[in-house]
Amino acid sequence: MTAYTATVTVRLKNGVLDPEAETTKRALERLGFEVDGLRSADRFEVDLDAESADVAATRADEMAQRLLANPTIHDYDVSVAER
């Protein structure tokens, strides 16, 4: 078993309203920054043990499907690195 960290990034699908990002963008503009667009995402770094990086990625994918992401409104991607 090897120790891995799987990073799951969960973002809203295109077309889903993101009021948090809209508020953040406007706050940056009030501070004087020019911003063309802003998207927010959640990032989960999950430490887990697995036989291989592929197994770790598959397990993190399952975590995303079952809990971390809502497939109706979210896209996600998974990347794995040794710890």
Added chain:
Amino acid sequence: MTAYTATVTVRLKNGVLDPEAETTKRALERLGFEVDGLRSADRFEVDLDAESADVAATRADEMAQRLLANPTIHDYDVSVAER
């Protein structure tokens, strides 16, 4: 001017309690996953125009310091890519 996307990742400093991550970890364990640790972070993807990647990174760094991160409890990092 070139169009860039700056990605600002904001995470809690070591030692700062993260109840959201703790709850997520426990929920994954209830679903049968073995998890050694879990950290959550916020990710902002900021579209901006700048003279160079260095200028874009400097501007995103300022955004993090002034709004996106709270230096008392957060660490952050910035990466920049052409759009």
